[in-house]
Amino acid sequence: MTIVSILRSATLAAALLASTAVIASAKDVTISVWSGGSGPNDNYRVDAIEIAAELLEREAAIRGEELNITVQKTPYSGWEEFKQALTLAAEAKKAPNIVATGHEDIGPWAQAGLIVPVENYIDLDGWPISDIYPNLMNVASFNGTVYGIPQDAESRPFFFWRPHMKAIGYTDADLDALPAKVEKGEYTLKNVLEDAKKMQDKGLVQPGYGFYPRTNNGPDYWQFYTSFGGLMEDDGELVFDKAAMKRAYQYFADLVAAGVTKKNHIGMPGDQWWKEVATGKAGIWHGGTWHYARLVNQEGLKDFFDNVQFTLIPAGEGGKANTLTHPLTYLLMAGHDEATTQIAADLVKIASEPRINALHAIKSAHLGISQAETKVDLYASDRWASEATERLLPHANAMPNNAEFGKYWTIMWKNLEASWTGAKTVDAAVSDAETELKATLGDAIVIR
Amino acid sequence: MRTSRTLGLIMIAPAAIMILLFFLMPVVLTAVFSLTNMSTATGISGGAYQVTQAAVNRLTTDMPELAAAISEPRFVIDGEGVAALEALQLKPHFATELRSEHLGEVFASRREAERVIKALKDRPSTREVKRISDLFNRSVLNTRFETREALLESLRKLGFDLTPEEQEAVAKATYTGWVWTADNFRIIGNSPDMAQVFLNTAFYVAVTLLLFNVGYALFLAVTTHYMTASTASIFRAVWLLPRITPVVIYILMWKWLTWDNGFLSLFMGQFGYPAKNYLLDNARDAWFFVILLNGFIGASMGMLVFSSAIKAIPETQFHASEMDGASRWQQIRYIILPQLRWPILFVTCYQTLSLLASFNEILLSTRGGPGRATEVWSLAAYHTALQNYTGNLEYGLGAAMALVLVVIGVILSLIYLRVFRYDTLISKPLIED
Numbered sequence: 102m103t104i105v106s107i108l109r110s111a112t113l114a115a116a117l118l119a120s121t122a123v124i125a126s127a128k129d130v131t132i133s134v135w136s137g138g139s140g141p142n143d144n145y146r147v148d149a150i151e152i153a154a155e156l157l158e159r160e161a162a163i164r165g166e167e168l169n170i171t172v173q174k175t176p177y178s179g180w181e182e183f184k185q186a187l188t189l190a191a192e193a194k195k196a197p198n199i200v201a202t203g204h205e206d207i208g209p210w211a212q213a214g215l216i217v218p219v220e221n222y223i224d225l226d227g228w229p230i231s232d233i234y235p236n237l238m239n240v241a242s243f244n245g246t247v248y249g250i251p252q253d254a255e256s257r258p259f260f261f262w263r264p265h266m267k268a269i270g271y272t273d274a275d276l277d278a279l280p281a282k283v284e285k286g287e288y289t290l291k292n293v294l295e296d297a298k299k300m301q302d303k304g305l306v307q308p309g310y311g312f313y314p315r316t317n318n319g320p321d322y323w324q325f326y327t328s329f330g331g332l333m334e335d336d337g338e339l340v341f342d343k344a345a346m347k348r349a350y351q352y353f354a355d356l357v358a359a360g361v362t363k364k365n366h367i368g369m370p371g372d373q374w375w376k377e378v379a380t381g382k383a384g385i386w387h388g389g390t391w392h393y394a395r396l397v398n399q400e401g402l403k404d405f406f407d408n409v410q411f412t413l414i415p416a417g418e419g420g421k422a423n424t425l426t427h428p429l430t431y432l433l434m435a436g437h438d439e440a441t442t443q444i445a446a447d448l449v450k451i452a453s454e455p456r457i458n459a460l461h462a463i464k465s466a467h468l469g470i471s472q473a474e475t476k477v478d479l480y481a482s483d484r485w486a487s488e489a490t491e492r493l494l495p496h497a498n499a500m501p502n503n504a505e506f507g508k509y510w511t512i513m514w515k516n517l518e519a520s521w522t523g524a525k526t527v528d529a530a531v532s533d534a535e536t537e538l539k540a541t542l543g544d545a546i547v548i549r
Numbered sequence: 550m551r552t553s554r555t556l557g558l559i560m561i562a563p564a565a566i567m568i569l570l571f572f573l574m575p576v577v578l579t580a581v582f583s584l585t586n587m588s589t590a591t592g593i594s595g596g597a598y599q600v601t602q603a604a605v606n607r608l609t610t611d612m613p614e615l616a617a618a619i620s621e622p623r624f625v626i627d628g629e630g631v632a633a634l635e636a637l638q639l640k641p642h643f644a645t646e647l648r649s650e651h652l653g654e655v656f657a658s659r660r661e662a663e664r665v666i667k668a669l670k671d672r673p674s675t676r677e678v679k680r681i682s683d684l685f686n687r688s689v690l691n692t693r694f695e696t697r698e699a700l701l702e703s704l705r706k707l708g709f710d711l712t713p714e715e716q717e718a719v720a721k722a723t724y725t726g727w728v729w730t731a732d733n734f735r736i737i738g739n740s741p742d743m744a745q746v747f748l749n750t751a752f753y754v755a756v757t758l759l760l761f762n763v764g765y766a767l768f769l770a771v772t773t774h775y776m777t778a779s780t781a782s783i784f785r786a787v788w789l790l791p792r793i794t795p796v797v798i799y800i801l802m803w804k805w806l807t808w809d810n811g812f813l814s815l816f817m818g819q820f821g822y823p824a825k826n827y828l829l830d831n832a833r834d835a836w837f838f839v840i841l842l843n844g845f846i847g848a849s850m851g852m853l854v855f856s857s858a859i860k861a862i863p864e865t866q867f868h869a870s871e872m873d874g875a876s877r878w879q880q881i882r883y884i885i886l887p888q889l890r891w892p893i894l895f896v897t898c899y900q901t902l903s904l905l906a907s908f909n910e911i912l913l914s915t916r917g918g919p920g921r922a923t924e925v926w927s928l929a930a931y932h933t934a935l936q937n938y939t940g941n942l943e944y945g946l947g948a949a950m951a952l953v954l955v956v957i958g959v960i961l962s963l964i965y966l967r968v969f970r971y972d973t974l975i976s977k978p979l980i981e982d
Contacts, residue, residue, distance in 0.1 A: 184940030192593045206940055212599075212725045213592035214693075224675045226664065244601045244691045245622065245658075307823075318938045337602045368829050368918035373809060443676070504590040504603070507941025514938070515742060515921065522920030524745075524832070533741045540736050544607070 127167035132445050133197035136429070137183035139176040142394040145461035146201045146252060146429065147174035153451035157444070170444065173197075191215040196434035198445040201252045203320075204430045207243045208504040216432045220247040222446030229454045232471040236499075241430045243502045249430030250449050253458070253467035255390045256424040256493035257321055258411040259283070259293070265306065265384045266410070269299040276410050280492055283412040283422050290328060290352060290417040293385055297361035300384040311361030313383035314353075316369050318514045320427045320500055321387060325349045326513075327498060330419030334501035339509050339546040341538055343531055346513070348418055350520045350527045357521060367518055375400055387414065389427075390489045394466035406484070413496055426497035428470075462486060468494060505545045512537050576955060582948035583734075587727040589942045596726015598700040600689045607722040612715060619704070623688040624662035626651045630685040642671045643681065659686070697724075733949035742921075743929075743950075750926040753840065754904045761844025762900040763893065766851025771881055773852075774859045788852055791845040800913040803842050804828065828915060832922035835915050839923050843910050847903075851896045858892040859885055894969040901965070902958050926954055 132154065136146040154170040161168035175197065177183035184206070190196050196215065210216045223230055225238075225247060233251055241249035266276055282288040297311025315321050323333060329352070331345030356362035363369075378386050379400035396402040402409075413422040431449040433442055452458065455474040462469045463479050468490050480486050500506065512534050520530035538546050587593060600619055608616040626647055635644045646669050656662040663682050666673060673681060686692060687707065694700040697720045704711065704719070711719060737743050769788060773781035791799060806812050807828040814824035828838050866884050875883070908928035911917060917924035917932065924932075934947020966972075 180938055180940070181936050185936045185942070188589050188940065188942055189935075209588070209590035209941065212590045214597060214725070215592070221679050222675055224667065224678070225660070226667065244599070246691055338606065365826070365830050365919045367920060368916065369826060370808060439676070507589070507939035508943075510939045511937060511941060518920045519742075522832075522922070524920050524922060529741075537736075537740050537742065540732075540739055545603070 127169070129169045129171070130441060130444055131171045131173060132199065132441070132448060133173040133175065134199040134201070135175045135177065135183070135187060135197045136201035137177050137187075137203070138180050138429075139201075140178055140395070140465075142391065142398060142465040143461070144176065145457075145464055147172075147176050149452035149457050149461060150174070150199060150448050152457055153448040156451050157447055168444075170448075172448075188215070191434060191436070194436050196436050198434060198437055198441060199449060200432050200434055201429050202432060204240045204249065204251075204428050204502060205320075205500050205506055205510075207241065207248045207430065207432065208502045209507060210432070211243045211246075211248050212504045215435055216248055217435050217442065218246045218248050219250055219431075219433055219446060219449070222433065222443055223250070223450050227450075229471065229473070230450060232455075232473050233453065234471060237426075237428055237470055240426075240428055240499045240502070249432045250453050251470045252429040252431050252453075253461055253465070254426050254428045254470055254494070254497075255467045256426045256489065256497045257324060257387060257389045257414065258424060258489070258493055259385065259387045259414055260378070260392070261385050261410040261412070262381050262383065263408050263410055264381060265300050266296070268305050269296060269303060279410055280412040283415045284496070286416045286421055288412075289415045290325075293415060294352075294356060294359060294361060297356075297384050298359055301361060306382060306384045308360050309363035309366070310377070310382055311384045312356055313374070313378060313386040314362065314366065315387065316367060316371055316374050318510075318518075320425055321389075322349075322514065322517060323500060323510075324387075324414040324423060324425050325352060325417070327423045327425070328414055328420045329417040333498075333506075334503060335547065337503075339501070339503055339505060339542065341509070341535065341546055341548045343535060343549060345419060346534065347527060347531045350517055350530050352417060353517065353521045354523075354527050357523070364522055367521065381408065390468060390485070390493070391466045393485045393489075394464065411489070411492070413493060422496065424493045424497050426468075426494065426499050428499070505542055508541050509538065509546060512541070579948045579951050579955070582944055583952045584729055584731060584949075585727045585945040586730050586732060587943075587945040587948075589940060591725065591727040593727075593944065596724055598694040598697055598720065598723045599691065599725055600700075600723050601691060604723045605690075608719065611718055615709060615711075615715070615719070618709070619689050619707075621688060622658050622686075622690045624656040624659060624682065624685045625687045626654045626662075626665075626685055627687075628652070633684045634681060637680065637684075639673070639677055639681070640671045643669055643673060643677075646670060727945065730945075733946045736946060737949060737953060746921075746924050746926055746929045749922070749924060750905070753836075753843075753923075753925050754901060757840050757844050757847060757904055758897065758900055760840070762847035762851050762904070763897055765844065765848045766896065767855055767889075767893075769848060769852040770855030770859055771885060773856060774885075775877065785852060785856065788845075789849045791842075792849045796909055797913060799846075800842065800910060803838065803914060807838060829919045832919065835919060835923045839911055839915060842914060843904070843907075846910070847900055851900070854892050854896055855889060858889050862888050890969065894965060894971065897969075898962055898965045901961055905954055905958055905961075926950065930954065 132150065134147050134150045136143070139146050151172045151174065154172050158168050158170055177186070180203075183202070187196070187200060187202070191210075192215075200216075207216070211218075219241075225231065230238075230250065234254070237251040237254055238247060241247055241251050261276070261279065263276055267273070271279075279288060293312060300306050301308055301311045323331075326333070326342075326345055326349045329345045329348035331342040331349065332340045334340060353362065357364045375395060377383050378388075379396050379402045393405065396409075397405055413424050416422045431452070433445055433449070437445070453470065455469070455471060455477050456479075458470055459474050459477040459480045461467060462474065463483050463486060466485055466489075468486065469475050469480055474480055475487070475490065500510075516525065516530035516534040519525040519533075520527045525533065535548060538548065602620075605616050605620045628648075631644050631648045631652070634647065635641075643666075647666075651665055654665070656665070659682055662685060663678050666678050666681050689700065689703050689707065692703070694703065700720070700723065701711070701716055769784070773784050776784065794802075804811070807826065808814070809824045809826050811827075813827050814822075818824060827834050829835060862884065867880060870880055870884060906927050908925060908931060911923055911925060911928055912931070915923045917928050930947045930950035933943050933950060935942055
């Protein structure tokens with residue numbers, strides 16, 4: 102054997118070895134991502150992960166690794182089914198890798214060990230996470246640990262049908278000044294009731310359509326409690342402010358008594374509600390920034406700004422104008438091996454980059470998660486996104502991340518529904534809520 | 550004799566195992582769950598020990614000094630931590646650099662400590678940063694310990710020598726999993742809403758049972774008895790439709806009938822009534838439709854049972870009574886009804902239990918609305934334990950509610966057996982004595 106032949110076989114062996122090394126490093130990973138409350142405009146909640154996967158594969162290829170990521174996407178349109186499916190799947194150790202859900206789930210899910218802290222996998226000081234608004238990062242934290250990465254932001258305005266408002270005596274200039282008046286507390290929930298009544302008395306809208314609220318439970322109803330001076334949490338402890346809750350319950354009872362809101366409004370078919378607010382059958386209503394997308398894209402309200410004015414939720418007695426932001430967050434579910442969770446975390450990080458996140462923000466009319474995102478062309482050139490960000494976001498509160506908050510919410514809603522429909526008097530509803538809160542939450546809630 | 554007994558046991562074994570697995574086991578498990586505070590937040594499989602702000606608050610009243618001492622996060626770059634880092638055998642420069650540049654530094658939060666670790670020249674990955682920062686954690690706040698011993702060991706290392714009672718208190722305050730409790734039954738007993746749901750259920754079961762599952766079924770059976778065979782079978786087939794239609798489609802048809810743009814609204818519109826959702830308009834209408842749509846399903850079963858029972862009555866009795874000039878009503882009163890006692894007992898008993906437990910029709914139609922007006926016990930248990938908007942599934946409380954239902958079912962069955970004098974059915978005939 103000559104030196105040359107030895108060299109040749111050695112080279113061959115080395116080449117063979119190298120090729121097996123490449124094959125060995127080829128890695129197939131399946132990442133499943135679920136999202137809740139995702140309608141036809143919210144596809145980028147899961148699609149963003151797919152876009153991120155392609156980028157991560159390319160980055161891996163540049164590093165000389167072969168990474169094949171299959172993204173399994175499962176969007177749920179509702180919340181009940183989604184949370185039921187996810188909680189039970191997680192308890193059965195069949196949880197997806199990534200989930201996009203409301204931040205309020207972080208508390209109970211973290212306590213139960215269903216999710217792992219995102220900060221264990223992502224450098225929070227690294228871009229783009231470092232750019233995300235700090236208050237949103239707080240909303241994604243629980244017990245001093247960052248569990249999620251904000252997936253979107255939003256806030257929940259009051260909407261006024263301009264033609265009806267003009268028909269009861271407001272000028273265009275008045276309506277343009279309305280947001281500022283609401284913010285200063287000069288136009289209150291009491292005025293909402295009066296104006297809704299005027300619209301009905303003039304026959305502009307049918308009875309029960311003057312004020313046309315959300316048709317089912319939602320974070321929105323905490324805004325009214327806040328408007329009447331209520332506080333959800335103080336210093337890590339839940340707070341039930343009896344007087345404020347009573348005023349909020351009373352407000353809805355008053356709306357029903359005045360005939361401007363239907364007694365049986367809760368539980369009405371959602372599609373009907375959308376169609377009615379998009380066509381001026383309702384005078385005043387409330388919703389979220391994402392309603393803009395649905396009204397314009399699905400319900401055919403093309404000249405939105407000519408027909409609709411939007412403001413903060415007006416103040417009530419004892420409180421001030423406010424709005425609520427309910428960011429969805431990407432969470433990493435427990436029960437997967439570290440390497441896969443690391444890939445899932447990398448995907449979440451990439452999906453949070455301004456340009457990718459802006460796709461969701463604009464398509465679904467949510468708000469951006471970082472300052473940089475507002476400078477992306479798509480975002481900057483969108484009238485709704487820029488006006489809504491400016492008018493609403495600075496005043497936004499969020500629901501607390503507290504493991505017990507869901508219980509509080511269920512009890513609060515149950516009694517609002519009861520006093521609204523007349524099944525209970527307002528006083529009975531508040532005292533029932535108090536009794537049940539004491540029984541179920543004990544020391545975990547402060548009752549004032 | 551002996552072999553036949555064994556054979557009997559063997560023959561019945563599959564059924565016995567099925568009953569054990571699919572009936573007794575769920576009941577026993579429900580009973581076990583009902584004695585816990587299991588929920589989404591506690592998880593099912595068990596918990597960990599975590600000193601959270603809430604846990605510190607719980608400890609403050611009994612052990613204020615301890616609570617104050619463990620309520621602050623604290624990270625210290627000390628010799629012990631660096632030695633532990635060396636033992637981990639990550640890149641050697643991590644330990645060297647920390648020892649030479651940062652020894653003795655104290656940080657008030659994990660984030661600040663990790664910023665220093667991240668800035669090390671060898672750039673640890675995010676997961677390495679976590680592993681390293683854990684080694685310098687000199688507090689227990691917000692750390693998740695999988696076992697009680699691990700928590701107590703950490704507290705011991707931090708200089709807290711706790712008495713067994715104190716250990717117990719700390720473990721209790723920091724445990725994140727479920728615990729045994731009888732609170733669920735206390736909540737059920739004290740809650741005014743539970744009382745309302747209970748009354749709803751009693752109303753729903755009693756009215757549906759009386760008017761449809763027994764009353765209307767009896768009416769159908771008797772009237773079809775007096776029809777010619779072919780007409781009777783057409784009527785019976787029509788009344789079977791609600792039962793054989795898939796429930797989702799069946800309810801959808803009711804919704805088409807009752808919603809704002811549905812048949813009823815269109816029809817009433819002809820007379821000048823404004824369109825409305827008749828199903829969810831108010832509690833009275835909601836109940837009307839809930840009872841109707843459940844009753845139509847329930848009536849068919851009673852109809853079949855009663856019809857066949859009437860068929861079993863010897864024809865001669867009817868002929869004889871007609872000879873005696875009995876009217877139809879007298880035939881029903883004195884021939885049919887007395888001989889339907891056992892079928893009526895069976896249908897009443899069976900349908901009570903099935904109405905108590907069934908909620909799918911209500912869930913699909915009104916979802917318990919408007920304003921929880923048509924929320925019945927089993928639906929409330931389902932909402933509590935398995936499906937609600939906030940995603941806060943309270944398995945323990947839901948199980949307790951289900952257990953209450955089991956107990957009520959058993960009690961009602963016993964009462965029925967008493968009222969219908971079931972003992973006379975099973976007592977030995979006197980003639981053979």
